[in-house]
Amino acid sequence: xxxxxxxxxxxxxxxxxxxxxxxxxxxxxxxxxxxxxxxxxxxxxxxxxxxxxxxxxxxxxxxxxxxxxxxxxxxxxxxxxxxxxxxxxxxxxxxxxxxxxxxxxxxxxxxxxxxxxxxxxxxxxxxxxxxxxxxxxxxxxxxxxxxxxxxxxxxxxxxxxxxxxxxxxxxxxxxxxxxxxxxxxxxxxxxxxxxxxxxxxxxxxxxxxxxxxxxxxxxxxxxxxxxxxxxxxxxxxxxxxxxxxxxxxxxxxxxxxxxxxxxxxxxxxxxxxxxxxxxxxxxxxxxxxxxxxxxxxxxxxxxxxxxxxxxxxxxxxxxxxxxxxxxxxxxxxxxxxxxxxxxxxxxxxxxxxxxxxxxxxxxxxxxxxxxxxxxxxxxxxxxxxxxxxxxxxxxxxxxxxxxxxxxxxxxxxxxxxxxxxxxxxxxxxxxxxxxxxxxxxxxxxxxxxxxxxxxxxxxxxxxxxxxxxxxxxxxxxxxxxxxxxxxxxxxxxxxxxxxxxxxxxxxxxxxxxxxxxxxxxxxxxxxxxxxxxxxxxxxxxxxxxxxxxxxxxxxxxxxxxxxxxxxxxxxxxxxxxxxxxxxxxxxxxxxxxxxxxxxxxxxxxxxxxxxxxxxxxxxxxxxxxxxxxxxxxxxxxxxxxxxxxxxxxxxxxxxxxxxxxxxxxxxxxxxxxxxxxxxxxxxxxxxxxxxxxxxxxxxxxxxxxxxxxxxxxxxxxxxxxxxxxxxxxxxxxxxxxxxxxxxxxxxxxxxxxx
Numbered sequence: 001x002x003x004x005x006x007x008x009x010x011x012x013x014x015x016x017x018x019x020x021x022x023x024x025x026x027x028x029x030x031x032x033x034x035x036x037x038x039x040x041x042x043x044x045x046x047x048x049x050x051x052x053x054x055x056x057x058x059x060x061x062x063x064x065x066x067x068x069x070x071x072x073x074x075x076x077x078x079x080x081x082x083x084x085x086x087x088x089x090x091x092x093x094x095x096x097x098x099x100x101x102x103x104x105x106x107x108x109x110x111x112x113x114x115x116x117x118x119x120x121x122x123x124x125x126x127x128x129x130x131x132x133x134x135x136x137x138x139x140x141x142x143x144x145x146x147x148x149x150x151x152x153x154x155x156x157x158x159x160x161x162x163x164x165x166x167x168x169x170x171x172x173x174x175x176x177x178x179x180x181x182x183x184x185x186x187x188x189x190x191x192x193x194x195x196x197x198x199x200x201x202x203x204x205x206x207x208x209x210x211x212x213x214x215x216x217x218x219x220x221x222x223x224x225x226x227x228x229x230x231x232x233x234x235x236x237x238x239x240x241x242x243x244x245x246x247x248x249x250x251x252x253x254x255x256x257x258x259x260x261x262x263x264x265x266x267x268x269x270x271x272x273x274x275x276x277x278x279x280x281x282x283x284x285x286x287x288x289x290x291x292x293x294x295x296x297x298x299x300x301x302x303x304x305x306x307x308x309x310x311x312x313x314x315x316x317x318x319x320x321x322x323x324x325x326x327x328x329x330x331x332x333x334x335x336x337x338x339x340x341x342x343x344x345x346x347x348x349x350x351x352x353x354x355x356x357x358x359x360x361x362x363x364x365x366x367x368x369x370x371x372x373x374x375x376x377x378x379x380x381x382x383x384x385x386x387x388x389x390x391x392x393x394x395x396x397x398x399x400x401x402x403x404x405x406x407x408x409x410x411x412x413x414x415x416x417x418x419x420x421x422x423x424x425x426x427x428x429x430x431x432x433x434x435x436x437x438x439x440x441x442x443x444x445x446x447x448x449x450x451x452x453x454x455x456x457x458x459x460x461x462x463x464x465x466x467x468x469x470x471x472x473x474x475x476x477x478x479x480x481x482x483x484x485x486x487x488x489x490x491x492x493x494x495x496x497x498x499x500x501x502x503x504x505x506x507x508x509x510x511x512x513x514x515x516x517x518x519x520x521x522x523x524x525x526x527x528x529x530x531x532x533x534x535x536x537x538x539x540x541x542x543x544x545x546x547x548x549x550x551x552x553x554x555x556x557x558x559x560x561x562x563x564x565x566x567x568x569x570x571x572x573x574x575x576x577x578x579x580x581x582x583x584x585x586x587x588x589x590x591x592x593x594x595x596x597x598x599x600x601x602x603x604x605x606x607x608x609x610x611x612x613x614x615x616x617x618x619x620x621x622x623x624x625x626x627x628x629x630x631x632x633x634x635x636x637x638x639x640x641x642x643x644x645x646x647x648x649x650x651x652x653x654x655x656x657x658x659x660x661x662x663x664x665x666x667x668x669x670x671x672x673x674x675x676x677x678x679x680x681x682x683x684x685x686x687x688x689x690x691x692x693x694x695x696x697x698x699x700x701x702x703x704x705x706x707x708x709x710x711x712x713x714x715x716x717x718x719x720x721x722x723x724x725x726x727x728x729x730x731x732x733x734x735x736x737x738x739x740x741x742x743x744x745x746x747x748x749x750x751x752x753x754x
Contacts, residue, residue: 122165200340395436629692
């Protein structure tokens with residue numbers, strides 16, 4: 001019998017091997033918790049039962065618990081579950097802060113009582129000892145704000161709480177503003193699921209509680225005084241009540257120095273981990289040395305730091321090799337891919353767009369993979385003489401090496417991109433990879449000039465040949481005179497249509513009165529076209545472009561019975577060259593002029609154009625003792641539109657906003673986009689400040705009607721501030737600052753009303 005079984009095993013061994021290749025599902029939370037992240041990343045199958053402790057269906061958030069173990073589950077579709085539901089979860093494991101489950105199915109079995117919450121302290125929560133479990137914590141509410149979900153039109157509430165030990169954030173599924181508006185400074189006991197905030201390397205930077213309802217928040221003691229009835233404190237005395245009892249112990253870390261700015265900060269890197277260390281030391285430290293730092297840990301907005309630190313340089317050289325990265329690798333921020341690059345020493349290549357020296361730093365704006373970022377060199381403190389800024393021609397491709405820094409912590413949204421800068425240590429961190437491309441505006445201008453020179457030379461040579469052959473007849477002298485006049489007009493301001501008609505007249509003169517006309521590629525027909533050219537001999541000559549499709553065609557109509565005139569081919573060649581030069585020169589000039597003064601997205605004036613006209617308006621007002629107005633507009637909650645609907649809808653919203661505001665202005669007024677969601681209006685002809693305020697009100701009220709963009713109904717608004725010359729300022733900067741300050745006062749007033 002044993003021999004028969006062995007024979008079957010040999011015959012069907014391939015089947016057994018195939019079965020062994022697919023591991024059996026993990027059927028308990030304890031088995032899943034026992035996995036390492038490396039094991040969980042192999043997507044092991046799971047099939048287990050557990051009890052729901054928190055569910056937010058529209059965001060696919062699900063926490064389940066079984067006994068003293070809990071885990072985060074990502075359901076495949078939105079699930080309507082409530083705490084206490086007993087569910088069966090099938091899916092696969094995934095690496096994260098700790099192993100999580102990506103669900104293939106979540107099946108409701110029955111409803112039981114939720115697990116009993118476990119009392120927890122801040123120290124336990126910040127160490128993730130109750131991760132994903134139902135806990136109870138004692139805290140005081142510092143802030144309570146309604147939040148519109150980015151996944152669905154559902155309101156929830158975000159509470160900022162202070163516990164004995166530190167700050168935590170609470171996501172409360174409650175949209176009753178009346179119920180939460182009186183919670184400030186209340187002492188409460190809150191029951192919810194413990195989770196964490198993380199940086200892009202899956203290091204915990206904070207504590208979050210997910211709370212299912214307002215019933216899970218018990219008020220122990222209400223605030224002794226209504227926050228809105230407190231006496232007003234003068235702004236210069238607010239620090240008088242400041243008090244912190246910080247028991248955070250000092251820690252010591254070790255790594256290699258990758259960045260150092262005396263009396264400001266250093267960066268230590270140890271393998272894949274990096275840390276920003278704030279320090280007041282001015283001692284000489286060597287980048288590349290191993291060093292120790294001792295200070296106090298802190299975390300804000302998903303970023304870890306060490307503060308009030310002292311540094312000890314070991315003078316042991318162990319330089320870090322910068323990691324070559326792409327824009328997407330540096331910008332992408334994910335909780336489930338612990339391979340971020342915040343504070344890391346990296347290298348990235350890009351093409352230089354512009355460079356500028358500021359008072360505190362030098363900036364190089366680069367583009368990589370179609371996205372912009374900035375390389376920043378901060379000037380050393382107390383340095384009277386700065387080294388010359390490294391000059392790099394725009395269009396050059398360079399490689400910059402430095403520390404990856406997030407531009408604004410408020411832009412961090414896990415699963416999306418966060419803009420970054422590269423913090424340079426010295427100009428040696430810039431390496432030129434390639435010079436500017438030959439195909440740029442400067443070289444195109446040179447090419448047009450060379451083309452003009454070639455045409456002039458050809459014209460001069462033709463004039464010399466005809467002078468020798470025809471003894472400089474009067475007609476040829478007139479032709480050359482007219483051709484020279486055309487070349488001057490091409491470089492002048494005469495309209496293109498008039499220049500082309502002048503060219504066709506020159507051809508007619510040279511070819512003994514033959515009718516000549518030009519058909520431009522965009523449909524315009526210029527010149528002397530006969531009403532019925534069918535009976536004539538029509539010669540068509542294409543007008544080639546320097547690059548791309550033909551610019552059009554030149555036509556000459558002759559009497560079919562007459563002898564072909566002398567110099568027909570020469571006349572047409574000359575006319576085609578002049579016409580091509582005229583069209584391409586004007587196209588290049590018009591395009592360059594438009595790009596320099598108009599915003600490419602909204603097709604209204606840009607910041608450069610506003611500055612230029614504002615300078616002109618100030619000069620005119622000073623000369624004539626005139627007055628004028630300036631309006632500053634900032635769109636409200638524009639970032640939410642980008643976050644909810646995406647940047648494409650955001651761009652279309654900006655275009656609609658610009659169009660709607662233009663309809664509120666007079667023909668003499670100038671609307672400009674300053675950048676992002678900021679606009680300005682220059683009002684050159686106003687009688688008094690009341691007129692400026694009237695136009696400002698019209699701009700505010702043009703947002704009353706919602707915007708309909710690709711089946712989305714967007715309710716927009718804007719904050720508007722005004723400045724009046726000369727009362728609010730005599731210079732451009734003073735006027736812009738006054739209008740900007742007035743706008744922010746309006747915006748802050750709106751926030752206080754909300």
